Amino acid sequence: MFQLLLQSSGWALFIGRFHPLLVHLPIGFLLIAALLELGRRTNKINVGAPAIAFILLCSAIGASLACVAGYLLSLGGGYDALLLDRHKWQGIGVAAFAWVAWFVSIDKFKEKIPLVSTVYAGTLGLAVLLTMTAGHDGGSLTHGEGYLSQYTPEPFRTLAGMPPGKVPSEEIKPIENIEQALVYKDVVQPIMEMRCTQCHNASKSKGGLRLDDMSFIVKGGESGPALLAGNSAESDLIKKCLLPENDDQHMPPKGKPQLTNEQIALLSWWIEQGAPADKKVGELQKSDAVKPALASLTSGNPAGPAKSTVSPVLSLKVGQADEKQIDALRKAGLLVNSVSQDLNLLEVSAVNAKDFDDRQIALLTGLSGQIVSLKLGGTKITDASLKEIAKLKYLTKLHLDHTAISDAGLANLKSLDYLEYLNLIDTKITDNGLKSIASMKTMRSVYVWKSNATDSIVNQLNRSNPHVVITNGMSGPAIAQFLQIGKNAARDSTKAL
Amino acid sequence: MQNLLKELQHTHLQHQTRRHFLQSCGFGLGALGLGSLMGSCTAASGDSTPQSVKTGIPQFAPKAKRVIYIHMAGAPSQLELFDYKPELIKYHGQDCPAEFLEGKKFAFIQGVPKMLGPQGKFAQYGQSGAWMSDYVPYLQTVADEITFLKAMHTDQFNHAPAQLLMHTGSARLGRPSLGAWSVYGLGSENQNLPGFIVLASGGQQPDAGKSVYGSGFLPSVYQGVQCRTGGDPVLYVSDPNGMNRGMRKQTIEAINEINRQTYEDVQDPEILTRISQYEMAFRMQMSVPEVMDVSKEPQFILDMYGVKPGEGTFAMNCLLARKLVENDVRFVQLFDWGWDGHGTSKDHNVEGGLRQKCRESDQPIAALIQDLKMRGLLEETLIIWGAEFGRTPMQENRNGLVMPFMGRDHHLDAFTMWMAGGGVKQGYSHGETDELGYYGVKGRVHVHDIQATILHLMGFDHEKFTYPFQGRNFRLTDTEGKVVKEVLA
Missing domain, CATH: 3.80.10.10 (Ribonuclease Inhibitor)
Structure with a gap:
């Protein structure tokens, strides 16, 4: 009930979106507290226990607020459930351990608790550790899994046992023989990968929609199927792209790289032709509107010299x-x-x-x-x-x-x-x-x-x-x-x- | 004492008259006789050019080394040739919507005109799917060489100022033309031919006169040299009867020696211009008749262009343009008059009249592109086709009357230009107009933008390519202009 109320009011998401901001406060505070503690114990610096206790209090409060905001943000949906769950509990763990560490570091409790020093060091250490893992999972939720290591250079890539780098390109590779190209695999999917799948993939499926595979496109998201085969004008996939960029429903969201007219023309044409999964370009009827767009996919005009390269x-x-x-x-x-x-x-x-x-x-x-x-x-x-x-x-x-x-x-x-x-x-x-x-x-x-x-x-x-x-x-x-x-x-x- | 003064005055006058008369003849009436025949910068680079630009050297490596600019004076209708507007057919004969007329001024349209549907039959051509009408059947064969700019716009709706704006960047007189800037910046390669040559056809000169290919405040060596297409290509360049070439040479050497001495006295750079003009004219006596002679061209080339030797037609000018760029002339400007399709007469309308103009020009333009291509010249030669403005989607109703023929009025909010060759995309269309072809709605390109783009292709940043005059640095694009990056190859 409470959850529904929150979801229906704009407040939940408003506060929720402060999560990425708030979350950095406890991260910083906890690290500072841990560093000061280290410095103090190794007699490198002269700092009093109350000072560290105060920083711990701040981080405990910050972590708690971040937890609340994070929960509200998660109500917006579109995240991988498993990853989200792990991130949530790690976050709560950070907050809990920060509170405990603060609690045992206060003078008046120190004498009353057995093994106070061990508990203190352990909780502080755990809080710092959880900050790291929770932070990493949070990053994966926002930017997509594998974001951190995507650009790992050789030879570390091979050493870590990662597959050879596949960098999402800003340009679709030219197609040598357009007539023989597969419409979905060679034309539609590269466009999706360039502009859509960052937010509509396995780990991050905004609006419940995934666009990284044909079956998911047909299945659609929360608002129904993404496409209506044979009718591009009634397909959400196209409609959302054609809305004014300022419209909340417009896709890709304002500020993100947009689809070009040619790309929209290609997607519309594919849907008009029944959104076939394995037909070749040559097998489909070509409308006048799509011809220049298809031509733009080829590697330049075979009739004339390729002039684009600079010596x-x-x-x-x-x-x-x-x-x-x-x-x-x-x-x-x-x-x-x-x-x-x-x-x-x-x-x-x-x-x-x-x-x-x-x-x-x-x-x-x-x-x-x-x-x-x-x-x-x-x-x-x-x-x-x-x-x-x-x-x-x-x-x-x-x-x-x-x-x-x-x-x-x-x-x-x-x-x-x-x-x-x-x-x-x-x-x-x-x-x-x-x-x-x-x-x-x-x-x-x-x-x-x-x-x-x-x-x-x-x-x-x-x-x-x-x-x-x-x-x-x-x-x-x-x-x-x-x-x-x-x-x-x-x-x-x-x-x- | 009185006598002495008189004598002084007398000697002074004697000294002045002859030299001054000759000088002011040459400098003041630059278009007179030999004065108009120059163009090489071989002698003028160096001393007479300011520090800001090293002439002959582009700012960055150019894609286009030479330019052929085809200007259809009078302005053909984009709605009949390239800008296909099927919606306009539906509105044919209906009153023009009020929002198109509010606050607008037209050259001739008054009151509420009727919309006029496209008169051509359109289809898409080439791999690029370029829209063209049946007015230009030959151009269809080279569709994939061309980049269209479909949403051009300008500020002027009368021919002369609009032509000035298109070629000099300003609607007022006195600025150097694009060709002059080009030769000033890149220099001239063939020492026997002017770097900037103008050929006109269609029976009349462009409305804005010689200023559209003038040098403005640049040294006058950079102005365009107009050659005639029939008869002697350049008047008065051949030796008069009774004077042989040796004697002509001695005469010119003597004159130039005197000029050189005067230059040492007064240091006026225009004297250097004058010297180089004499030298150029002398060399042109040999080279111009040779390059302008098409009688040695094989018959199939003449057929391709549709040229008959001896005719001063637009087709002939296209063939000459190829010969000139083949001989490394930097900038060839073609003007063809008679495209002003108001609907006032049999020749000036957007039906039969425009079809006739297209019949005369379509084949040679397509042939020019093909010819340059097979000679390996198109890669570094930029061809520009355009006019000073476009034409209205409304039918002209001059004085509120119905015109005898279908015609359209001058239109500055939307028109089409195209480019091909050196450094532009092959088979591309940039910009769009609304469904009636009235305004550009996407990829709008102003006159200054296309000028900036042309200079960019020739290796110049239009903002840094300047000439100091009367206390400030001037540039072709004045204070405007943005390079249209989308059309660059």
């Missing part, structure tokens, strides 16, 4: 370039520019020196520690130059288009550890040269239009080397197709008029 070279600290070397390059007509004001890295371009040739290429070697981008398109260099270019260890972008280079020269570039971009348009390279380049780990984009590389090899290499995008020019049929699309559409729209 690791840009974070290297390299020494300043020799001004004399730069001047020599400039005298040869090359453009030499800093990559940016805070970097010593250089970009070199022969845009104004189309006569640049093999005889001058050695000029670059003096800046091999700085050059990251080299544009030699349309110059007179040949394969001989590539031996020198291969010495530019930080080179990330290389334009060799419209030059006489061939496979023989290209082989030199394999030693470059950072090369990402290679423009081979209008050169003599062939399929063989391209094959060796495509397997370079850092390579991201290669352009081979008007070279001797064939479409079939380009397509094959693009498939077998997903990290690199090789682009050939549009062939006659491809351009005809491009023009046809427009013509068809134009004809259709004239009809519409």
